[in-house]
Amino acid sequence: MAEQDNYNERRYVIQILFLLGALILLAKCFQLQIIDTTYQAKASSNVIQKITEYPSRGMIYDRNDSLLVYNNAMYDLWVTYNQVEEMDTTKFCTLLNITKEDFKKNLNKDWSDIRYAKWKPFIFLKRIDKVTFARFQESLYEFPGFYGQLRNVRGYRYSAGAHVLGYINEVTPQQIKDSIDIYERGDYVGANGLERAYEKDLRGIKGERYVLRNNFGLVQGKYKEGVRDETATSGRDIKTTIDINLQMYAEALMKNKRGSVVAIEPSTGEVLTFVSSPNYDPRVLTINRQRPKAFAELLADPLKPFFNRALMAEYPPGSIFKPILALVAMEQGELNAGTPYACKGYYEYNDLRVGCHAHTYTYNVQTAIQHSCNNYFCIVLRSVIDKYGFSNPQEGLDTLVNYLDAFGLGHPLGIDLPSELGGNIPTSDYYDRIYPETKGGWRSPGIISIGIGQGELLLTPLQIANLAAIIANRGSYYTPHLIKEFKEEEFLIPEEYRIPKRVPIDPIHFEAVVDGMERVVTSGTAQIAQLGYKNISVCGKTGTSENPHGDDHSVFFAFAPKHNPKIALAVYVENSGFGARYAAPISSLVIEKYLTGNIAEHRKYLEQQMLNANILIDRKKLASFQ
Amino acid sequence: MTKRKEKNALAVDYIAFSLYLGLVMVGWLMIYAVGFTPDRTEYYGMGGRAWSQMIWIGISLGAGIIITLIESRFFRTFAYPIYGFGLFLLIIVLFFGKEISGSRSWLDFGFFSFQPSEIGKMATCLCLAGFLGTFNISLKQARSRLIATGIIALPMLLVLAQGDAGSALVYSSLFLVLFREGMPPVPYILGILISVVGIASFVFSPIPIIVILLLLAIILMASNIKTEINVNYLLLALLPLTAVGMYFEQTIPLAIAYSVLVITLAGILFNQNKLPLALLIGGAAIVASGLAFSGNYIFNNVLQPHQQERINVWLQPHKCKPLGSLYNITQSKLAIGSGGIAGKGFLEGTLTKYNYVPEQATDFIFCTVGEEQGFLGSMGVILLYLLLLFRILIIAERQRSQFTRVYAYGVASILFFHFFVNIGMTMGLMPVIGIPLPFISYGGSSLLSFTILMAVLLKLDSNRLLVFR
Structure with a gap:
């Protein structure tokens, strides 16, 4: 039974409405997809792209505001595979100075690799210099899909200071993973030196811009009027403690020698000069197309220019350990400044014999240091080790180790450079393991070589320079550092570089040692280090660290002037014989240059001699060893 | 059961x-x-x-x-x-x-x-x-x-x-x-009228809308008047007059003249015992005119700029910034338009991936239908719906x-x-x-x-x- 339905015809109205609706949609589709071809052309072109704005990396200045490291423009060429069209590849390759094989290789990535996708821009060619890119950019419109990205790379005003400044590198996958949204593929990150130590200050904050590009890779405009854009924040400029003139001078003196020079301003712990030789020109590692090759060559160099000797080379300190031993013994009451020990040309204990050289009577600590008497310090060492009894050397040694620890030995000092080593101070545990009690144990004569700075004792040049600073300050010191300040004054350098430390030695004991070190220069083993200025007396101590592999290493540590010292330094010259031969003259030249600004006429010969000396083993010869 | x-x-x-x-x-x-x-x-x-x-x-x-x-x-x-x-x-x-x-x-x-x-x-x-x-x-x-x-x-x-x-x-x-x-259909007609006038008031100033409304009222009333004169002549005269008046932006005199005409026609209808029709048409014209004013006022003074922008995207896209508020709809149209007749092929679309198109x-x-399947595919989907x-x-x-x-x-x-x-x-x-x-x-x-x-x-x-x- 049909229900009453008086409005049956109205269904046609609804049917017509539905039909009309569908027809309107169809007509619009027809217009968009068939009639209006501009949509098909436009669609392939207008693509939003995120452009990273790289902040300019913080500059590095020397202590006198000379600009050391700045930023240079360089370009990366990016490409979106899907947007590349038929083009004149010959012209393209010529403009960019690449081969067709390079072109194919750079464009056809492994698409199964997660890092690449045909729709996503990737770097086609890195590190294009300004000039090449400017030439290329004129023709950019002929090469759809390609666009350039400005990058800042480092430029260097001076060829010196490579080990301090370090360099930047492309960020590693691990670094990207470890950082939280800071790095992306292709970013540069400080890889060594100050660049690495102050990476987070120098790098700044990246900005981003969203733009629309057409199919020629040309920017058409901002995406959404730039509402999502963020500008980049430049990195902080830093001022290093290095005096670039002194640095260059010290590097010149160390040319063709292996070793290091570390000079510190004692009153602040600021490192004035930091040389590791052989070194390299930092400009070689500026980011450009030649860089990978240059980097590989430096890595392969048998002279190992990347090796930072000042931080990482651990040598026996030799005789320069003697002043430290004297200080510890005096503090412990085992030695008085006036204690005399006669030397018969050697130290003897039963069958043990440690040789000394001919010198006059060592009637106190001053003269013992002046003559660097081995006999004297062997006796002092034994008195320190045997303080708690001959059969209990452990306690004596560990007490000594504790003092040495306070002097910054046996552990990294904490300078603001990566990869610092701490040297080695043998402890009682160490000797107990080598000479177990069951086999008779060990006694003070067995470790007598420590008294003259040999044996298991190992120090880095930085630690030795810091010892010079400690003695110069009569017991206090700042952790050596290379950051002087941030250019923006509201940022402070790390706290550990602002708080002085003290060694547990009464300042009174330092006078004898300082006097002794002055005598070393005026009338001892390092008279060549005398400057000849009445008001500047250099206090120093030579050392020769025995080298089982070849000629001994020459070492000298010093500070000047005696009162109110301005500079403390350590110079290490490998395979150069005893301390007075190279290390002391180089030290004195660096001190003279720093304190007076030039080299006195009567010492020019010495300067020439040092500048010209070549004690490097020939590169080829060295290579043949390996 | x-x-x-x-x-x-x-x-x-x-x-x-x-x-x-x-x-x-x-x-x-x-x-x-x-x-x-x-x-x-x-x-x-x-x-x-x-x-x-x-x-x-x-x-x-x-x-x-x-x-x-x-x-x-x-x-x-x-x-x-x-x-x-x-x-x-x-x-x-x-x-x-x-x-x-x-x-x-x-x-x-x-x-x-x-x-x-x-x-x-x-x-x-x-x-x-x-x-x-x-x-x-x-x-x-x-x-x-x-x-x-x-x-x-x-x-x-x-x-x-x-x-x-x-x-x-x-x-x-x-x-x-x-x-x-x-x-009954009258509410629907009124509803459509109100919607059209309301939407139009967002775009056009009220007076021209009122002129059009009055013209409609005149046509409706005149066609319901029993007379020996052929009203079509009247309408033939009014259409060019309206066009010329609009062109020279003389809308206010037009509105006044048409209002008088409407009142006259209403009077004639009243004489012919068609008062309800006259009231309906006249009332609708008055209500719609009020809507034209208020709609325009609301659009310009009450709505927030972003709401105005949203309406403009639909009604007056030429007034919108192409890379601003119009961007999403442009991307969407680009994606559909890029499909052409046969489309780029299944899975071959590029614009409807990676969020180039919003809410893709x-x-x-x-948009994906349009881009990958082209006009033929779009037509297919529309026809499927129509059949259903x-x-x-x-x-x-x-x-x-x-x-x-x-x-x-x-x-x-x-x-x-x-x-x-x-x-x-x-x-x-x-x-x-x-x-x-x-x-x-x-x-x-x-x-x-x-x-x-x-x-x-x-x-x-x-x-x-x-x-x-």
Whole structure:
């Protein structure tokens, strides 16, 4: 039974409405997809792209505001595979100075690799210099899909200071993973030196811009009027403690020698000069197309220019350990400044014999240091080790180790450079393991070589320079550092570089040692280090660290002037014989240059001699060893 | 009765079911295409949205089967309680809903969240069917018209209160059902007039609109006057006059002159005993003129700039910044337009991936059809919808029971509204109001509720020999 339905015809109205609706949609589709071809052309072109704005990396200045490291423009060429069209590849390759094989290789990535996708821009060619890119950019419109990205790379005003400044590198996958949204593929990150130590200050904050590009890779405009854009924040400029003139001078003196020079301003712990030789020109590692090759060559160099000797080379300190031993013994009451020990040309204990050289009577600590008497310090060492009894050397040694620890030995000092080593101070545990009690144990004569700075004792040049600073300050010191300040004054350098430390030695004991070190220069083993200025007396101590592999290493540590010292330094010259031969003259030249600004006429010969000396083993010869 | 019910049970309408299934399959393929990127099959392949949609298709089919197991009478008997429950959910969501981009329209149960407004559509259809299917209820009675309007308006206002204007507008499509069931046409004509004038007032200043309205009134009144003069001459004179006056921006003198003319014609009509007609036409003209003023005032002084911008994107795209507010719709049109005749091919689209197009798997899924399948594919999808809609209309008209017919018209109206507005908005024809394309858009809640809407219809249709009372 049909229900009453008086409005049956109205269904046609609804049917017509539905039909009309569908027809309107169809007509619009027809217009968009068939009639209006501009949509098909436009669609392939207008693509939003995120452009990273790289902040300019913080500059590095020397202590006198000379600009050391700045930023240079360089370009990366990016490409979106899907947007590349038929083009004149010959012209393209010529403009960019690449081969067709390079072109194919750079464009056809492994698409199964997660890092690449045909729709996503990737770097086609890195590190294009300004000039090449400017030439290329004129023709950019002929090469759809390609666009350039400005990058800042480092430029260097001076060829010196490579080990301090370090360099930047492309960020590693691990670094990207470890950082939280800071790095992306292709970013540069400080890889060594100050660049690495102050990476987070120098790098700044990246900005981003969203733009629309057409199919020629040309920017058409901002995406959404730039509402999502963020500008980049430049990195902080830093001022290093290095005096670039002194640095260059010290590097010149160390040319063709292996070793290091570390000079510190004692009153602040600021490192004035930091040389590791052989070194390299930092400009070689500026980011450009030649860089990978240059980097590989430096890595392969048998002279190992990347090796930072000042931080990482651990040598026996030799005789320069003697002043430290004297200080510890005096503090412990085992030695008085006036204690005399006669030397018969050697130290003897039963069958043990440690040789000394001919010198006059060592009637106190001053003269013992002046003559660097081995006999004297062997006796002092034994008195320190045997303080708690001959059969209990452990306690004596560990007490000594504790003092040495306070002097910054046996552990990294904490300078603001990566990869610092701490040297080695043998402890009682160490000797107990080598000479177990069951086999008779060990006694003070067995470790007598420590008294003259040999044996298991190992120090880095930085630690030795810091010892010079400690003695110069009569017991206090700042952790050596290379950051002087941030250019923006509201940022402070790390706290550990602002708080002085003290060694547990009464300042009174330092006078004898300082006097002794002055005598070393005026009338001892390092008279060549005398400057000849009445008001500047250099206090120093030579050392020769025995080298089982070849000629001994020459070492000298010093500070000047005696009162109110301005500079403390350590110079290490490998395979150069005893301390007075190279290390002391180089030290004195660096001190003279720093304190007076030039080299006195009567010492020019010495300067020439040092500048010209070549004690490097020939590169080829060295290579043949390996 | 039980015996008779057995006899009256037929199979579900396989044509409608096939069309439904076809749309669901097209939808799944498009969702797969959006998620698919040529270089990263391992990421998107079966994972992500395509997989999730597959599960929802299964759930929806399961729900459909369950519904066909329920007795048809259930829906008739429980039409009002279901409606009540729907309203209850719509109220609940106002208090406990999860706020997503300004609207509080989702109920979140952790593992599953849905929009009560989707359930509300079916509930309202059932309620409307229940009410109009009642013996002795006819839309000839003013009271019934009021109640029927209320049944639609109540959930619509609740959805509007959630801040989901798009879904609220969907309910207005149900007035189409009332039209089919005998609602007089005058309110519809007035409604259309008001909408057109309102929308026009956003774009044009009020006086020119009033001139046009008065012209319409003159034409309507003149054609109803019994006279020896051929009124067509009058109209032939007025049209060029209006055009010239508009061109030289002399709209105020025109408006005054036409007002006088309208009053004169009204007087003539009054003399010929046609006062109600004169009042209706004159009243409509006055109300519409007021709307032209207020609409314009609201647009310029009440709406926030971003709301103005949204309306401009639809009505006056040339006034919008191409890379600003217009950007999304431009990208959408670009994607569809780039498909050309045959499309770029399945999975070959580039613009409907990586979010170049907004909401590319949900509200803007049609862009993928347009880009990858071209005009032929777009036409295919539109025709599938049209066939389904007509099939539902055929189903509606073959019912013995008014209940099922009303429900069927409700389903058709809702589907048509979604279909037309959604596809229209991807091409800039309609404002972007954020409603999904039924059966095709990604989203479990939407697919499930549209499936239930269809399944109830097919179940009722399979028992069409029954007459519900």
